[in-house]
Amino acid sequence: MDHETDEQVAREATASEVSPWDSMVNWTQEERDYWFMGPFDGGIPGMVRRIRRILDVSQRGLAALLDVSQSVVARWETGRTSPRMSVVQRLLRMARVGMTFHDEETGEPVGPMRADGATTHAGSRYPAHADLRVAGWWVPRRLRNMTSIEAFRWWDRSMRVGDPAMRYRRSPFWKQLERELYGTPDDHPALHQFVAEMRYIDERREDRNRARQGRAA
Template sequence: MGHTATAPGPPGAPIELTEDGQDWLLLMGPVEGDVPGLVRRIRRILDVSQRGLAEVLGVSQSMVARWETARTSPRANVLQQLLRLAGIGVALRDEWTGEPVEPMREDGARTRGGSRYPAHVDLRVTGWWVPRALRTMTSVEYARSRDLSRRFGVPSVRYRVARWMRAIERRHHGTPADHPSFRQLVAEAEHLEEERQARRERALRARRLAA
């Protein structure tokens, strides 16, 4: 039977953690007790001695003893292994609302170079991608580049670098829970194009009626 490690408050005493251990605890969230107590809890669940746990993990018994006396802490990958062995599931929840907190989606959109967009920014589509040198032009090259991007489904994606500008936009439009997928960005570019085409047609009809 699995266990879920959750708690409303931070660990009691400060512990000297490795950098990986700190990263994992940030991901894992607060737990009742501390890392030494968690290691001992896992040993109790598994019903193994320090030596037995060390053999399973491929570490020395003295290393397990150091974890349990807060002289050091397991690396992130070892903590993950410990939790899996004991059948412990980690529940992440917002401290204020109690709502579940999920990791960011794996299929989130990436840049044209293949890297992820900065996690803290909000992505917005402005149309189809055009090289920077052509963005202020209305030349044949601009139209050709835009048409190629439309054909191959390459949206133009922007985001605010300045934090205060993001804050203003989020006050008016809310904060997106995640980055959209690439397909969603393409769909947004198509929707924007349809809206712009509809506006052009309405303006053309209005001019004809006024003539």
């Protein structure tokens, strides 16, 4: 009995001397990557692992679906690198899940910027950080400081077809001042919203002119 106990103690002592590196000899590459990852947090690493669990695939399996190497997936899950947004969108579609953003202070959901936001006459989007304001009816730049017949015709045309002019502050000082006065817009309004705002401004201007004429009479 004592002899068996001594052998057991010897085996346990020998096992305790085996380092983690020695025990990794027969591990798969995925098991080694898992070991080096350490504790998992949320964010992109947690999302990639969640999608792997939904799809029930290994790192190699997900890599094959995305046509990347297994080491790339391992780096995503360790947080050493992050997938491109196009890859993130593909992962979400594969798992049939969506991603939502929340304000850390209020907990309220934060959505993407609207797809129908007003654009320039060239069709390009305005800078995302810009606060767009309506600035009258659109007139070509070369005529904006003129009172010619041509300028009036452009102004009349823009009013009839609903083509307002937009502006935004490039100066951080004036931008911040406008935000303090009018608030910070959540998004770029759509074109039809700018048209409605400009028509309302015109109506208010006409009402003031009629009231002024009435007082003068």
